[in-house]
Amino acid sequence: MTAPDTAGVRVELRGIVKRFGPVQVLHGVDLAFEPGRIVGLLGENGAGKSTLMKILAGYEAPSEGGIVVNGRAVVFDGPRAAEAEGIVLIHQEFNLAEDLTVAQNMFLGHEMRRGWFVDDAAMRGIARGLLDDVGLGQVDPDTRVRDLIVAERQLVEIAKALSRKARVLIMDEPTATLTPGETGRLFELVARLQADGVTIVFISHKLDEVERITEEVVVMRDGRLVARQPTASLTRAQMASLMVGRELEDLYPPRRAVPADAPVLLSVQDLSVPGWAQDVSFEVRAGEVFGFAGLVGAGRTELFEGLLGLRERHARAVSVAGSTVLPRSPRAAAEAGLTYLSEDRKGRGLHVHFGLRQNLTLMALERHAKPWLDPASERQALEQAVREFGIRCGSPDVTAGSLSGGNQQKLALAKVLHPGPRVVVLDEPTRGVDIGAKREIYALIRRLADEGRAVVVISSELMELIGLCHRVAVMRAGRLQATLMAAQLNEQELIAHATGTH
């Protein structure tokens, strides 16, 4: 490597203010990063972490204040200018072009040339090496991004950032969609980058990971810095209370026993989704929280996408709230009393260019039509959802895409509960939400069950399943391996079934 590639870069944000229209989201932030450090950036949903880092990486311009790189004031007119200084951001919300291949995405705007021609072979070769570095050696660089699963897309984002030779690498929630194994590999990579003198800014709501890899943490609240401390000097509980500004008691509310005579609200017999799931059967009763554990690729999401008619499937029998039905579409499922929160909130969950109201009421239009659409009733529904779910938005008139990551998740959750379903299936319900909001979502799940609904929770966070569920089904390679009762639930047991080492 040449000298400029390995030189440490010291970056500094000075007096950063950011306004979106009348709403001010950053209030004069001063923050410097020394070369070769791993710094965690923490804060509640909507605290301003992504916005601050988008400014540092040239995606947003500050309203006031500036950036200093190695003592030199710089102004970025876009991400390319920041990349030229070695500053690269891995986005929280994916930023890949779905119709292009993995290699094309990695080199978009940075195509390698041989003479007049784009050098596809060279790019493919480098792409292959970088994919290997992030643990995606099995993915062909010519695969279209649309054919990748969510975790693979995340890893492609990371490989793409590596191809830019970052000296300051900002990772915004990089592990939200990864399995523990993939996360472990990513952290090995982070350690190698650090040894090379790269500065890493690690934004995460997973405090155990922050504890594991960062040397210091910076905490933001409401657009301001509230603390900067060595990681080792803080417990997780202290990190959490710095973020939310108060102490948090127990994360998981107590479980109420499911009455023996509680009716079965969801019954699935021998459901198969070709290529993904085979002959899966289970029943969920009113008042029950039923979990699905498994590794990424075990077929959990695909099983439920099949159940909702989003994939080819067949089943011996399915019933929802007592009626036999194999829904043709999510809308048909909602009419039968079952709604589904997709793990892919940008793809299947929310319409990012639509307003909050439209998103919320899309599945329950009939309720707001008398017989035409009634804006007052829609507005009221939104106000209630904002209150109940603690959705933080500058104004109710913004688009869903302008909400912070965690607040989009809360909106998606409000949307699936809006039709008042008897059965709810929540795929990764707390992905990207802060610890305070997590606790509220757990309380909500418990309340839904206590009201007599059946709740299915698909989660890659084992602690979440253990803390919430009455029973947990474990899937591996498309089959149901085991169903464990609450009393039998522990991490080792779940991992053993999920990996087939039982």
Ligand SMILES: Nc1ncnc2c1ncn2[C@@H]1O[C@H](COP(=O)(O)OP(=O)(O)OP(=O)(O)O)[C@@H](O)[C@H]1O
């Ligand atoms: N383009 C935009 N237009 C309007 N408001 C915006 C825009 N981008 C961000 N905001 C607002 O700025 C605030 C900070 O959002 P930001 O995404 O920085 O939060 P965050 O700390 O990254 O949260 P999370 O943990 O949920 O990802 C939020 O209130 C958000 O709605």
Ligand SMILES: [Mg+2]
């Ligand atoms: Mg964010």
